[in-house]
Amino acid sequence: MLGWLLGELAGLFEWFLEDVYGAAMGLLAEVLGVPMLGYPYMQRAYLAAVCVAVIGPLVGTFLVHREISMISDTLAHTAFAGVAVGLFLNATFELSLSPLLTAFVVAVVTALLVELLVEHAGAYTDTSLAIVLTGGFAVGSILITATGGGIAVGIDAYLFGSLATVSKGDVGRLVFMCFFVGGLVTLAYRPLLYVTFDATAARAVRLGVRRYKRLMVVLTALVVVSAMQIMGVILVAAMLVVPVATAALIARSFKHSILLAILAAEFAAIAGVTLSYVYGIAAGGSIVVAAIAVYTVVLIVRKLPADASLRALNPSNRRQAGRSRDVLEADGGDEQQ
Amino acid sequence: MTTETATERHPADPIISVDEVSFRYGERPVLEDVSIDVEPGTFLGLVGPNGSGKSTLLELMLGLKRPDTGSVTLFGDRAHEFDDGKRIGYVAQNVTETARDMPVTVREAVAMGRYPHRLVGRFSRADCRAIDDAMDRVGITDLASRRVGRLSGGQRQRVFIARALASEADLLVLDEPTVGVDAESREEFYHLLHTLNATGLTVILIEHDIGVVTTYATEIACLNRRLYFDGDPDEFVSTDTLAAAYGTDQHVIHHDH
Numbered sequence: 001m002l003g004w005l006l007g008e009l010a011g012l013f014e015w016f017l018e019d020v021y022g023a024a025m026g027l028l029a030e031v032l033g034v035p036m037l038g039y040p041y042m043q044r045a046y047l048a049a050v051c052v053a054v055i056g057p058l059v060g061t062f063l064v065h066r067e068i069s070m071i072s073d074t075l076a077h078t079a080f081a082g083v084a085v086g087l088f089l090n091a092t093f094e095l096s097l098s099p100l101l102t103a104f105v106v107a108v109v110t111a112l113l114v115e116l117l118v119e120h121a122g123a124y125t126d127t128s129l130a131i132v133l134t135g136g137f138a139v140g141s142i143l144i145t146a147t148g149g150g151i152a153v154g155i156d157a158y159l160f161g162s163l164a165t166v167s168k169g170d171v172g173r174l175v176f177m178c179f180f181v182g183g184l185v186t187l188a189y190r191p192l193l194y195v196t197f198d199a200t201a202a203r204a205v206r207l208g209v210r211r212y213k214r215l216m217v218v219l220t221a222l223v224v225v226s227a228m229q230i231m232g233v234i235l236v237a238a239m240l241v242v243p244v245a246t247a248a249l250i251a252r253s254f255k256h257s258i259l260l261a262i263l264a265a266e267f268a269a270i271a272g273v274t275l276s277y278v279y280g281i282a283a284g285g286s287i288v289v290a291a292i293a294v295y296t297v298v299l300i301v302r303k304l305p306a307d308a309s310l311r312a313l314n315p316s317n318r319r320q321a322g323r324s325r326d327v328l329e330a331d332g333g334d335e336q337q
Numbered sequence: 338m339t340t341e342t343a344t345e346r347h348p349a350d351p352i353i354s355v356d357e358v359s360f361r362y363g364e365r366p367v368l369e370d371v372s373i374d375v376e377p378g379t380f381l382g383l384v385g386p387n388g389s390g391k392s393t394l395l396e397l398m399l400g401l402k403r404p405d406t407g408s409v410t411l412f413g414d415r416a417h418e419f420d421d422g423k424r425i426g427y428v429a430q431n432v433t434e435t436a437r438d439m440p441v442t443v444r445e446a447v448a449m450g451r452y453p454h455r456l457v458g459r460f461s462r463a464d465c466r467a468i469d470d471a472m473d474r475v476g477i478t479d480l481a482s483r484r485v486g487r488l489s490g491g492q493r494q495r496v497f498i499a500r501a502l503a504s505e506a507d508l509l510v511l512d513e514p515t516v517g518v519d520a521e522s523r524e525e526f527y528h529l530l531h532t533l534n535a536t537g538l539t540v541i542l543i544e545h546d547i548g549v550v551t552t553y554a555t556e557i558a559c560l561n562r563r564l565y566f567d568g569d570p571d572e573f574v575s576t577d578t579l580a581a582a583y584g585t586d587q588h589v590i591h592h593d594h
Contacts, residue, residue, distance in 0.1 A: 065439040190452045197436055197446065200429040201497075204399050205453045205504070206422030251440035252482065 013172050021047060036277055044171045045163040045230075045277075049269035049287065051174035052227040052239060055181045057247070057261035059223045060240030062216055064248070066196045071114065071217060073237040074129045075107050076224045078136030080233040082106030083158050084143035091147045099158075100173075100225065107221035110136065115217045119210060161232030161284035163276060170229060177226045181219055188215060193254060232284040239265060242291040246298050264294050350413065351376050352508055352539050353398050358407035360393055367393045370407075371564045375541060377507075380534040382554035382570070383543045386583050389561040391543045392430070395512055398541070399425065412507075422453040426501020428494070428511040437486045444481040446496050447472055450503030471502035475529060491522025498529065509533070511542045515549075527553045547579070 022043055029038035036042045063069045086102030089095050114132060118124055144155055157165050185192065191212045194202045203209045220240070227236050243265035244257070251257030272287030351374035360368040367390040375381055375398075383391050396402040397409050400416030409416040412424060450471065451464045460468075472478045475495040480488065485496055494514055501509050509530075515523045523546070531553045534540045544550040551557060551570040559566040559573065565582040566573055573579070 065436070187457055190449075190456055193441075193445075194449050194452050197439060197441055197449065198429060201427040201500075203401055204422070204427035204510070205425050206420050207453065207456075248438055248440050252484075253442040254440055254445050257440040 010172065013175065014168065017044075017047075017168060017171065036274075041164065041166070042273075042277060044166045044168065045273050045283070046270065048163075048166050048171050048174050048230055049273045049283070050266060051171075051178045052230050053243075053265035053269035054178050054262055055223045056227055056236075056239030057243040057265045058181060058185055058258060059216070059219045060244045061247075061254075061258050061261055062192050062196045063220060064241055064244040066199075066216075068124050069237070069241045069244075070126070070129050071111075071124065072220050072224055072240045074114070074133040074136070075111055075217075075221045076228060076233050076236045077133045077140075078110040079103040079107040079221070079225045079228055080158060081136040081140035081143070082225070083155075083233075084140035087155075088143040088147060100229070103225045103228065104222070106136075107225050108218055111217035111221040112214060115214050118213075158228065159233050160282055161228070161230050161235065163230065163273065163283045166229065174226055177222060181223060184215070184219060188212060192216060230283060231287065232282075235284045235288050238288040238291060242288065242295055243268065246291070246295040249295075249298050249302055264298075265291065268294055351410075352379075352412060353416075353541075354410045355394070355398060356408045356410075358394075358397060358404040358409060360390070360397060360402065360404050366562060368397075368404075368560075369563050371560070372407075373558055373564060373567055375539065377539055378534070378537055380530070380540045380553065380555045381542065382550035382557050383541065383560060384545070384547050384550060384557060385560035385565075387545075389582075391560055392512055394560060395510060395541065395543060399427070399510060423504055424507045426450070426498075426504055426506035426509040428497040428501065428509070428514045430512040430514075431516055439486060441485050442482050443472070443477055443485055443488070443496050443499075444468065446485050447477075447499045447503050450500040450506075453504060467505060468503050471499040474502055474533075475499045489522070490518040491526065494518065494522075494526055495529070498533075502533070506538070508539045508541070511540070513543050513545060515544065515546065523549065 018040075022040065025043045025046070026038045029035055037046075060069065060072065063072060080103075082103035082105060083099040085106060086097045086099035089102070090097055090099075110132065114124075114129075117128070121128070156162075191202070191207050192215070194207055195209050195212045195216075199209055199213075223240065224236050227239055231239055243261040246264045247257040247260035251260050268287050268291035271290040273283055275281065275290070276283040276286040353373075353375040355371055355373045358368060358371045359366070371390075371394060383394065385391050393402065397404055398411065398416065400409065400411055400419050403417050411419045412421070414420075448460070448468050451460060451467060455461070455464060469478070472481060475498050477492065477495050477499060480492060480496075485493060488496070497514070498509070511530075515526060518526065527549055530540055530542070534555070542550065542554070551574050554570055556568065557566065557570045557573040558564060559578050559582045561582040561584075566576070566578040
């Protein structure tokens with residue numbers, strides 16, 4: 001029954017990917033005269049990046065404002081150990097586990113362990129997170145070299161991310177994660193917000209704070225592992241932090257800040273993937289640099305004196321407008337270098 | 338709901354009853370043999386020197402910690418088992434510092450008071466009215482769309498009070514809420530608490546400024562590991578409990594209102 005359902009879903013997704021999304025992108029490629037939009041592997045890369053740019057800031061918003069965004073970096077590095085565990089088991093016992101599956105398991109288990117430790121110790125500390133982060137990475141590097149270097153092949157794809165290796169199944173998983181993470185955050189939005197804003201008061205009014213703190217770290221583990229393939233272990237945390245920091249500068253409300261963070265991330269993701277293709281450079285790095293460029297632009301525009309930014313918007317004042325456009329371009333230029 | 342019918346049967350049943358409670362952190366005793374009842378409608382000021390166990394007593398009262406010995410009841414239930422968060426409003430220590438950079442609007446923060454009523458799903462008309470009324474009562478309606486982090490200390494406090502009002506809580510608990518707030522806002526703030534207390538809200542407050550709290554509270558409890566005093570503010574001012582509890586020369590500046 002479940003197998004049949006999964007088969008049907010996979011079929012439906014394949015139809016969507018090729019006949020709906022693929023066709024639309026093909027049309028876009030012709031209309032815009034940009035052939036890369038027509039290549040199936042680039043279409044998959046764009047869709048994957050778009051999904052990552054939804055779930056990253058969605059969960060990252062709660063982490064950043066609870067001031068525990070370091071947890072995402074920690075879990076990413078232990079997920080690397082998970083990948084290594086999978087590859088090691090496969091090499092040693094001739095299994096064919098997906099390294100991503102073991103990464104999910106290791107990251108989620110680590111997330112819950114860290115959270116349990118925090119419940120006893122009282123607070124996250126830089127030191128304890130740094131120990132878990134480096135410890136996870138150390139175990140990963142040991143396992144990878146323990147089999148005589150044979151499995152070290154392809155590890156770069158996990159460390160730095162890769163667009164070329166995004167399969168139909170990967171995109172399917174990311175789209176599923178979008179709905180799954182999105183659904184959970186929507187359902188638990190209120191308690192998550194309360195716990196993020198004022199955890200002590202949330203406890204006092206019996207909101208089940210522990211449950212939601214655990215949910216938050218498990219969601220983080222899921223997001224980090226899902227996004228790892230594109231962004232790479234080392235850079236994935238940026239997707240949960242940089243767009244959120246950008247949005248926090250100008251958001252009018254918390255909901256608005258989530259929306260803005262996703263928009264900033266989408267811009268960075270699409271720009272990053274495009275630049276990565278055009279210049280043959282790393283996708284993860286391009287996306288992060290694009291995200292930081294957006295942050296810098298927003299920071300500068302916000303810091304401009306109110307009357308100057310108003311004059312910049314007013315086309316009658318060419319001198320001012322020209323100057324501020326120079327600033328924008330100087331910063332946008334970062335993306336292309 | 339059993340608690341509510343109990344309250345109806347015995348209108349004078351205490352909201353909180355702390356009975357011979359002791360608590361220690363590791364080897365260090367924090368509270369020893371403390372007993373105190375909080376009756377409905379009280380404005381209890383909890384005073385004592387730094388490290389006297391005030392915050393711990395507050396956490397025990399709310400059931401956030403469990404006593405080593407003795408018992409605490411909250412609205413008739415054992416405090417740590419009590420689960421009707423709607424009846425409690427809580428304003429944490431240093432609210433004037435929390436969430437400085439978090440983009441939460443005043444309205445969003447006040448709306449959190451309704452979360453214990455409605456954790457998922459759309460707010461009803463009654464929910465929205467409670468939020469609007471709460472903002473109106475503390476005079477922050479015109480700040481509704483401002484970010485909490487960009488308000489002054491005094492304005493922020495009002496936001497947190499409004500959150501408790503929006504939840505239609507029976508008990509408002511505040512842990513040193515006026516730290517980092519200028520004297521004028523502090524007076525206004527106490528005046529607001531006094532007004533709310535007069536309409537039937539039970540208030541428990543930790544305060545280090547003894548002068549201001551003896552002016553507005555209806556009951557003073559003076560704590561330094563043990564309970565040194567529990568009773569009328571005027572009596573507290575006129576006796577030398579303060580010196581006994583603090584162990585030094587202390588003068589109360591009783592504000593004139």
